[in-house]
Amino acid sequence: MAHRFTARAVVVGDRAGTVVPDAVLDVEDGLISWVGPAGEAPASDAEGTRLPGVLVPGMVNTHSHAPMVLFRGQGEGLPLDRWLREVMWPREARLTPEDIEVAMTAASAEMLRHGVTTSVEMYFQPERLAAAVRTTGARAVVANPLIGLPGFGTFDEQLATAVGLAASSDEQVEFGIGPHSAYTVPLPVLRDAGAAAREHGLLLTVHVAETATEGDDLLTEHGVSVPQLLAAHDVLGGRVIGAHCVHMDDADLEIWREHDVAVAHCPGSNTKLASGTARLRDMLDRGIRVGIGTDGPASNDNLDLFEDLRLAAQLARLRERDALALTAPEAFWLATGAAAAAIDRPDLGQLEVGRRADLVHVDADDIAFTPVGDLTDLVTHLVWSVGSRHVRDTWVAGRQVVRDGVSTTVDEAELRAQVQERGLRLARG
Template sequence: MTQRFTARAVVVGDRAGTVVPDAVLDVEDGVITWVGPAAEAPPSDAEVVALPGVLVPGMVNTHSHAPMVLFRGQGEGLPLDRWLREVMWPREAKLTPEDVEVAMTAASAEMLRHGVTTSVEMYFQPERIASAVRRTGARSIVANPLIGLPGFGTFDEQLATAVGLAASSDAQVEYGIGPHSAYTVPLPVLRDAGVAAREHGLLLTVHVAETATEGDDLLAEHGVSVPQLLSSHDVLGGRVLANHCVHMDDADLELWREHDVAVAHCPGSNTKLASGTARLRDMLDLGIRVGMGTDGPASNDNLDLFEDLRLAAQLARLRERDALALTAPEAFWLATGAAAAAVDRPDLGQLEAGRRADLVHVDTDDIAFTPVGDITDLVTHLVWSVGSRHVRDTWVAGRRVVRDGVSTTVDEAELRAQVQQRGMRLAREAG
């Protein structure tokens, strides 16, 4: 199947903030084959999709627990440790596989409407999550969690499940390993997870230094920080994605640089839970790969990367007291090209030949896109002026999964009703 998209402009999603005006983008069998100005486009008899706005890359959400839409808004005002132990974990212990699949389907449709085409999910029932993603037409890296909660098997069983699923990975659904954290998973299990991830080429994603005090017991016992513990226990060295990384000193960041550990930066969750502000500028200056993440919809409380990338820029500038600490092109790149690089998916995140045709049409017929004195103003407006409400259409591998702001693959009204019913049941059962 061949398609030709025309648009007011294409925003490539690279660090420089490249914008192609009066653009043409060609797709064949779900892969981009050409991008450039209309005046230079090669001859084509492909079906033409004429779009009045701008085309941007499908965003990559590097850290999500999307089925937690079932718990959105619950535990409001609690710090992270109490929020987890008193509200989230008791409810999660009552989850059924059907709960997870329904919730993930609803959340996946929500993300697609927001222009997020790929998410890294760390949650229970990985095969149900994969089924939901395939139903909506999105992409996901599904990391089977390792965590010591009742009803989810032993650590060995959880790791075996993660490794066993690896053979089922494809371009749409890739499986990985998700040990929750060093304070909830024994260090020998983390070591085994790191070895298994390297052996099978899997993404290993783990929470690190989210709060100032979560590593205190480990520090008292071992005398070193969690990043240093992960290094000394052979967890690092493969495809490691560390989530949050708010409380990192210079030595910790140097370890991340040395081992090429990527970071999922989640400013929305970090501010809502009062976890702190990550050293984003320092990470980027060290060459650490960073991508934007929303975290779960119970701790953000949404799945809208437009909001997080804007907040990332604001917090970086405030932390550094420098209006140039994070530019608009860099902020948008953190949700697109940089996020794809953070999860080792060079086939995603940018609109260039050879990458997959995950496309988002953003409506520019709005006062938020006015004025445009220079074509690069479009990137500035995308970061500072507009939001997911301006997303009109979304394609994954050239397949339209959102049309005029409405899912083409699932009934969102029915899913909302299901999430309401199941969420209330879980709250009752957890007491």
């Protein structure tokens, strides 16, 4: 129940980029009970693990449709609206519950190998997603989607399912509500979803302003933007995270600030689908909570937050024409501490006493980690030089789920074969 880790350094995952050299981190009952320099560590007879590399927090993926590994690479070259209507939604209508659980299991194992220990999932069959995550040993917030597609029930049924699952939430799997967007879900349904989320303390995640034109019909009908519509229809308040939020003007951002709406920033998906570049620096300067998300692996096309946090920094600097528009510590924080704050989970995302012992061991015995002149170089290398290929080990609540780059909980080769077979069946129709 107690374990001591020693490492070359601990990167805390806070905005300042705090690094503890020659570090010790103690875990008890799945929580961090002590972290600091080895010379100051309390006496302990707990079992120990000596790590040659750097210990960082398990990353938090704030927006994902992970079972879409079944559609990875499909619809290449299409803009979002055609990609959804011509490729994704027809194939999703053919999904079986078993397809979804297999795909989620494979995707969850992939994320753990990349150092992602928690993901926010908006996808069908929430109980199957939860079962998959429990199998791999990861964490997830599973938001039952509300969307008007054939075969997935009425909006009332979908919302009732989301609320009914709330009582099943625990420290590993939390259930939430996921209305797809204002352009696919009627405003009264969105209002009901917001009320239900507030009543039950659930995370509500919704796509907002992903493309420049998706809200045109709503603007024509109502005369205001989607963020203004959501505010006017009492959708906001409570735990709300807007996915993408690319095309937001100053008034929209002020609404987000006023209602404390968080943002799941998905730079990989937004660039691949040519959706645009979010105003990340403006959001942070206004105090809006932001965390990095991958989006689905059919629109990114991977589940690697190391790539997305690097791209977030590059795009922010390019947009602002300023090499300081997003610092390396801020970029890493957006995938760790800030991401946990964005989904209102203060127990995750940073290596601090009292938080969950979700830990990632990054190999520092590599040219990508050389040279190191001072501690700030470690964070700089994590952002600009190191990738998920350097992740060696992952623990969730102190339990090892990846050892030397290999899952300890599932057979990934078998899962890959299953995804191949099922993905081809769905593509054939």
